[in-house]
Amino acid sequence: MSLVLEPVRARSLPPSVWPMAALACLALTGPFLAPQDPNAQDLMRVMEAPSITHLLGTDHVGRDILSRVLAGAPHSLGLAVLCVALASCVGVALGLIAANGGAFIGALIMRLADLMLAFPGLLLALLFAGFLGGGIWPLLIGLNLALWPQYARMTEAVATGVLREGHVEAARLAGFSESTILTRHVLPPVLRAVMPLATLGVGQAIMSISALGFLGLGLKPPTPEWGAMINELLPFLAEGFVQMAAPCVMIFLSVLTLTLAGRALASNSTGRAQ
Amino acid sequence: MSATLRIIALRIGQALATAAILASLCFIFVHALPGDLALRIAAARVGDERVTPETADRIRREEGLDRPLIVQYGQWMGNLAQGNLGHSLLSGKPVTQELAYHASFTLQLGLIGWLLSYLIALPLGITAGFRPGGVVDRITDALAVTLASLPTFLVGIGLITLFALTLRWLPPAGFRTGAHMVLPALTLALSLVAFSIPVIRNAVVEVRSAFFMTYARVKGLTPAAAFRHHGVRNAAIPVVTYAALQFAFVIDGFVVIETLFNYPGLGELLVKALIARDVPVIMGAGLIIGFAFAVVSLLADLMRLWLDPRGLEEARA
Numbered sequence: 195m196s197l198v199l200e201p202v203r204a205r206s207l208p209p210s211v212w213p214m215a216a217l218a219c220l221a222l223t224g225p226f227l228a229p230q231d232p233n234a235q236d237l238m239r240v241m242e243a244p245s246i247t248h249l250l251g252t253d254h255v256g257r258d259i260l261s262r263v264l265a266g267a268p269h270s271l272g273l274a275v276l277c278v279a280l281a282s283c284v285g286v287a288l289g290l291i292a293a294n295g296g297a298f299i300g301a302l303i304m305r306l307a308d309l310m311l312a313f314p315g316l317l318l319a320l321l322f323a324g325f326l327g328g329g330i331w332p333l334l335i336g337l338n339l340a341l342w343p344q345y346a347r348m349t350e351a352v353a354t355g356v357l358r359e360g361h362v363e364a365a366r367l368a369g370f371s372e373s374t375i376l377t378r379h380v381l382p383p384v385l386r387a388v389m390p391l392a393t394l395g396v397g398q399a400i401m402s403i404s405a406l407g408f409l410g411l412g413l414k415p416p417t418p419e420w421g422a423m424i425n426e427l428l429p430f431l432a433e434g435f436v437q438m439a440a441p442c443v444m445i446f447l448s449v450l451t452l453t454l455a456g457r458a459l460a461s462n463s464t465g466r467a468q
Numbered sequence: 469m470s471a472t473l474r475i476i477a478l479r480i481g482q483a484l485a486t487a488a489i490l491a492s493l494c495f496i497f498v499h500a501l502p503g504d505l506a507l508r509i510a511a512a513r514v515g516d517e518r519v520t521p522e523t524a525d526r527i528r529r530e531e532g533l534d535r536p537l538i539v540q541y542g543q544w545m546g547n548l549a550q551g552n553l554g555h556s557l558l559s560g561k562p563v564t565q566e567l568a569y570h571a572s573f574t575l576q577l578g579l580i581g582w583l584l585s586y587l588i589a590l591p592l593g594i595t596a597g598f599r600p601g602g603v604v605d606r607i608t609d610a611l612a613v614t615l616a617s618l619p620t621f622l623v624g625i626g627l628i629t630l631f632a633l634t635l636r637w638l639p640p641a642g643f644r645t646g647a648h649m650v651l652p653a654l655t656l657a658l659s660l661v662a663f664s665i666p667v668i669r670n671a672v673v674e675v676r677s678a679f680f681m682t683y684a685r686v687k688g689l690t691p692a693a694a695f696r697h698h699g700v701r702n703a704a705i706p707v708v709t710y711a712a713l714q715f716a717f718v719i720d721g722f723v724v725i726e727t728l729f730n731y732p733g734l735g736e737l738l739v740k741a742l743i744a745r746d747v748p749v750i751m752g753a754g755l756i757i758g759f760a761f762a763v764v765s766l767l768a769d770l771m772r773l774w775l776d777p778r779g780l781e782e783a784r785a
Contacts, residue, residue, distance in 0.1 A: 299659050309489070316723060321497065321754055324742030329538075391701035401619040405724050408621045424621065431625065431635050442622050457613075 209458075213421055213451040224267030230258040232265035232418045244436055249282060251437045253423075254430050257439045264416035264445055271414075271448060274399035275331065281338045284391045285345020286384060290376060292346065293353035304350060307343035316340075316402060322426035323411045333412060341395060343387055352387045356380050397452035404445050420445050472773060479769060483664040483762030488545070489586040490758045494751040495544055499537065506533050548755075558741075563752040566737065571756065574726070574733035579720050580649065582702030586711075588657060589664040596665070597672025598691075608665050615662030620721045624655040624728045634778075642728075651728045659721050660714055668711045678702070705776045708768060 200288030225232075236256030244251045250259040292303040356362060356379060365375050406412035407421025415422055420441040427438045475618035506528040508517045524534070528534050531624035547554070553563035596605040604760060631651060632640035639648050675701065677682035730736070734753055 215578065277780070317754065317757055320738070320742065321493070321722065321750070324745075326497075381633065397617065405619055405621060406725065408619075409727055411739070411742060421619075421621075424625070428625070431629065438625065438629075442625065446618055446622060449619070450613070453613060453617050 199364055200245070204350050207277050211455070213447075214455050216450055217448055218337070220267045221262075221271035222268070224264040228258075228264040230259035231407060232260045232261040233257065233416050249435060250440045252347025253427060260439050262418040262423060263420070266420050266423065267444075268406075269413055269417055269419040270400060270445070272419070273333070274396050274403055277334055277399045277403075278341065278355060278392050278395040280334065281341035282345045282388055282395070284338065285342040285347075286349045286388060288342070289346040290353055290380065290384070292350045292403055293380075294372070295374065298444045300350075301347065307346045310339060310343045311347075316405065317451070319406060320404060320409075320411060323406055329414060333403065333406060337399060341399070344391060344395075348387055348391055349384050351383045353380050356383050390456050393452055394456035397449040397456065399443065405452070471618070472656060474772075475769060476766070477765040477775070479762070483759060483766065485490055486762050487755055487759050489732055490755055492541075492749070494747075494754060495541055498747050498751075501541075550603065553752040553755075556741075556749045557746045558744055558749070563748050566749060567734070567752050567756055570732055570734045570737040570753075573731065576723055577649070577652055577726070577731065577733055578722060579655065582660065582714075582718060582723075583651040584657035585664060589661045589668055592661075593665045593668025594672050597676065598671040600669075600673050604667065608770065611766060612662050612665045615658055615762060618662075620655060620657070620659045620724045621728050623658050624725060627651050627655055627658075628728075648729075648731075652725050652731055653691045655720065655725050655728075656721050660718070664707075664710065664714065668703075672699070673707045674706075675703040683731035705772060708771050711768060723782055 236252065239252050239256045250263065253259055255264070265370065288303050289308075292300040297429030318340045319333065319336030322339070323332045362375060365379060391468075400466050403412060403419070404424070407419045407423075408425045410422075410425055412421055413419040414424065423441045427434060427441075431438055441450035506524045510523045510527050533540070540648040551564065553567070555562055556566055559566065592604070592608045592611075596602075596608045599605060618626075628640045628651060631638045639645075639650070640648055676695070678699055681694055684698050685691065689697065722733060723739060725731070726736035727739050734757065737749065738753040738757070740746075741753065
């Protein structure tokens with residue numbers, strides 16, 4: 195907890211916190227802000243230009259774009275956060291086991307991580323989503339398989355370093371249990387290293403999820419996921435520029451926010467941006 | 469030389485293991501799918517409405533689907549080892565033939581896009597690295613962050629809107645002429661540039677602050693000559709390593725790019741097969757992409773050893 199509270203107390207919040215907070219609000223409240231039913235079709239008013247009733251226009255079956263973009267926020271953003279949260283938990287846990295457990299288990303986990311890293315990321319998610327027929331679970335499993343190794347590697351590298359340090363040895367000699375040492379001395383530096391990675395990771399996950407949606411292999415229509423919206427609007431690109439721009443801009447702004455926040459976090463923890 | 473051979477053998481082993489795991493995964497996926505596999509194949513061959521239990525039974529016997537799973541697995545791996553990937557359920561053509569046709573298109577697009585990306589990234593990255601914090605550095609940094617935050621299909625849609633729909637200079641999709649190649653290749657290049665500019669810039673900054681560069685300047689070389697003679701090779705090491713990693717981005721990218729531009733490459737084949745559940749083609753495409761990935765990272769390792777023979781000493785020790 196101190197990792198979060200310290201900068202708050204010291205009033206040294208990076209400026210990127212505010213757009214992040216805005217994104218979080220959007221993901222939580224988006225569907226309630228939608229002025230109209232995101233799936234209500236109106237075939238008399240297809241591909242309409244922006245107006246007072248439809249601020250961002252309508253799509254090819256007359257659905258309100260603004261409502262769909264807002265209602266899509268939890269799918270596009272929330273799912274990405276869920277993905278990275280799961281992957282980083284699994285990765286950190288396996289990394290700690292690899293660093294702390296026996297040589298055999300450590301080698302086993304790290305070789306497994308290497309092997310998973312040898313697959314191009316989107317391919318795994320594609321195969322999973324394709325074989326299992328889209329939906330949330332194949333997406334989560336596929337992306338997680340691709341994501342956990344980076345966290346495991348980072349955790350293992352940091353944890354092995356910390357475990358060799360003097361203060362850990364002192365703690366061990368003082369008789370503290372293995373689990374106390376792990377949570378008190380090893381976990382904080384590990385989390386400090388994993389946080390920037392995870393922040394960037396959420397941005398990557400947003401891109402992967404929307405890419406799968408765009409390919410027609412992600413969440414199933416009529417779910418208003420941003421990538422799937424772009425896929426549906428693509429044939430009408432020439433007529434509906436505003437309609438197409440809406441989900442595109444949302445994806446771009448979300449990923450940009452997370453990229454900048456990740457960079458800020460990374461430069462905070464290493465002292466200098468990459 | 470034996471160390472080099474050992475590394476090559478190790479990496480080839482790794483590539484084969486990757487392929488074997490991919491193949492096994494595919495096998496598991498196919499047999500874990502809900503529903504009767506024989507019925508599904510029958511539906512793909514004769515059409516949904518004309519499937520009878522008899523055709524399904526015939527196919528079950530023909531394809532050996534009534535045998536125990538372990539026997540089927542052995543057969544599947546055996547066929548793979550002989551390069552026999554079966555026939556497409558949709559077109560009926562051998563999968564190897566389909567793959568070869570589509571792979572040539574992907575290879576063209578990938579190579580052109582990759583080269584183009586370095587044509588853009590190298591001058592920008594090196595200029596930025598020569599004056600960290602300068603105008604060029606700040607502009608390229610903003611450019612790289614912006615491009616890194618744009619999914620590939622957004623870059624593509626932006627380029628189509630600008631060049632094909634508004635300016636009408638280039639065709640929006642298809643593959644008949646060279647002009648059809650420009651937008652997909654540019655899309656690929658731009659999404660790669662986002663990641664290669666910072667790598668090149670950092671490599672240059674790092675090398676320029678090294679002691680041997682100060683020495684070269686002290687000995688009287690101009691900054692440009694010092695960089696040419698002592699800097700380039702050292703700066704190239706991380707860049708080459710990264711270039712291989714980027715092949716992963718090429719793969720993620722070309723699946724999306726080919727679908728967007730309706731370009732008949734491997735990625736488009738894979739996505740179409742996934743949507744149609746054309747299992748043999750999916751497996752073939754997945755296998756070949758995974759294997760290509762392993763081969764490129766092997767090439768990158770060899771290139772790095774050639775640039776920096778110190779890695780060989782480590783491997784020998």
